[in-house]
Amino acid sequence: xxxxxFRIRLPLAVFLILILAFLAAGYLMIxxxxxxxxxxxxxxxxxxxxxxxxxxxxSWRTPYPYLLPFWENESVCAIYxxxxxxxxxxxxxxxxxxxxxQEFMGEQNIKDEFSVAIFEIERFYTWxxxxxxxxxxxxxxxxxxxxxxRQASYSKIQIKNISMSMGENVTYNITGxxxxxxxxxxxxxxxxYTWRDQAWxxxxxxxxxLVNSLVVKYESE
Amino acid sequence: MRVSEKIDLxxxxxxxxxxxxxxxxxxxxxxxxAPWRLTEWLVKIYGSLGVFIFEEARNxxxxxxxxxxYLPAGFLGGLYLGYKVKERxxxxxxxxxxxxxxxxxxxxxxxxYQIAGMEHILKGILIPLFTSISGSYLGGYxxxxxxxxxxxxxxxxxxFEK
Numbered sequence: 001x002x003x004x005x006f007r008i009r010l011p012l013a014v015f016l017i018l019i020l021a022f023l024a025a026g027y028l029m030i031x032x033x034x035x036x037x038x039x040x041x042x043x044x045x046x047x048x049x050x051x052x053x054x055x056x057x058x059s060w061r062t063p064y065p066y067l068l069p070f071w072e073n074e075s076v077c078a079i080y081x082x083x084x085x086x087x088x089x090x091x092x093x094x095x096x097x098x099x100x101x102q103e104f105m106g107e108q109n110i111k112d113e114f115s116v117a118i119f120e121i122e123r124f125y126t127w128x129x130x131x132x133x134x135x136x137x138x139x140x141x142x143x144x145x146x147x148x149x150r151q152a153s154y155s156k157i158q159i160k161n162i163s164m165s166m167g168e169n170v171t172y173n174i175t176g177x178x179x180x181x182x183x184x185x186x187x188x189x190x191x192x193y194t195w196r197d198q199a200w201x202x203x204x205x206x207x208x209x210l211v212n213s214l215v216v217k218y219e220s221e
Numbered sequence: 222m223r224v225s226e227k228i229d230l231x232x233x234x235x236x237x238x239x240x241x242x243x244x245x246x247x248x249x250x251x252x253x254x255a256p257w258r259l260t261e262w263l264v265k266i267y268g269s270l271g272v273f274i275f276e277e278a279r280n281x282x283x284x285x286x287x288x289x290x291y292l293p294a295g296f297l298g299g300l301y302l303g304y305k306v307k308e309r310x311x312x313x314x315x316x317x318x319x320x321x322x323x324x325x326x327x328x329x330x331x332x333x334y335q336i337a338g339m340e341h342i343l344k345g346i347l348i349p350l351f352t353s354i355s356g357s358y359l360g361g362y363x364x365x366x367x368x369x370x371x372x373x374x375x376x377x378x379x380x381f382e383k
Contacts, residue, residue: 003366003367009363009366010366011358011359011360011361011362011363011366012359012363014359015292015296015356015359015360015363018288018292018355018359019288019289019292019293020288021288022284022285022287022288022289022292023284023285023288023289025281025284026260026281026282026283026284026285026288027260027263027281027285028281029277029278029280029281029284030260030263030264030272030278030281030282032277033272033275033277033278033281034264034267034269034272034278037272037275038269045269045271045272045274047271047274047275056271056274058268058269058271059268059269060271061269061270061271061273062270062271062273062274064270064273064274064279064282065254065257065273065282069273069274070274070276079274081271081274084270
């Protein structure tokens with residue numbers, strides 16, 4: 001057996017080669033995945049999951065490795081995305097089965113599609129209210145839109161005067177849109193919000209591209 | 222009898238130190254997020270961190286973690302033990318990683334991290350542990366790599382004068 005490789009002891013050489021091999025293999029996997037999911041113009045990632053398909057602007061990111069960006073089981077699929085600056089966020093939650101929808105709506109005593117959006121807004125606002133008593137909620141606009149060939153209800157809101165830490169003088173205004181689309185068999189929720197005023201204008205176009213390209217592929221029987 | 226007891230005690234102490242080294246390296250590299258910083262830097266060249274929505278990309282990052290955290294941690298633990306202990310390396314070199322990784326799991330449990338499910342056991346425990354043990358052996362044998370060199374062949378030619 002050889003005692004040395006590249007003039008260094010064989011075990012040390014194997015160790016260095018293994019590190020390089022791990023790095024190269026990992027990088028290659030990421031590179032191939034990225035190249036395989038870029039759209040033709042190179043500006044978007046084509047996210048094609050078992051349940052949902054959509055176009056994600058290339059500059060957007062996931063909260064990985066701190067949080068799992070995509071989570072799915074037999075009844076629910078959830079996606080969490082944020083922009084490069086981290087001041088705009090998108091959640092997509094899809095209750096895939098009739099049982100899952102009934103369970104969710106039954107637990108929260110929700111009767112219709114629009115009430116789902118209102119429930120999520122209240123939950124969202126309560127979370128901020130617990131941190132900051134002076135936070136105020138304003139409903140800006142309610143209406144209906146089409147998402148993935150489905151009718152959906154939406155509500156646009158603003159939460160004003162939020163300070164995220166004790167003694168902090170800077171306050172934030174959250175602007176958000178909550179979309180819910182309910183059928184007999186499933187429920188789709190999309191939540192988009194920004195916590196800086198200028199971020200809304202900068203990222204709303206990205207959000208529209210994502211929503212317009214969204215296709216729900218999985219429909220339970 | 223006394224001599225062997227003394228040797229065993231020191232062996233255990235060296236094993237514990239090597240395990241502590243292994244744990245310390247895992248803790249530092251994982252705590253400072255060294256693999257993520259490198260991966261983020263590499264992927265930012267393409268300007269798209271959204272790729273980590275795909276499991277394949279997350280698996281790629283997992284491989285980078287194995288190579289940059291667990292392999293070097295096991296290697297450095299093994300390097301220490303290999304420097305201090307010269308006998309029964311095949312058996313002894315398992316311990317730096319086993320001790321170090323066990324300490325790391327205890328730390329994770331203490332901070333509330335849960336490892337449950339077969340995928341977590343495989344990717345969260347077994348594969349990192351195996352990688353770390355491989356590193357320990359490589360580290361241990363780096364100091365104790367002896368190969369008997371073949372004697373240099375000399376060609377002797379006999380020239381007979383007529």
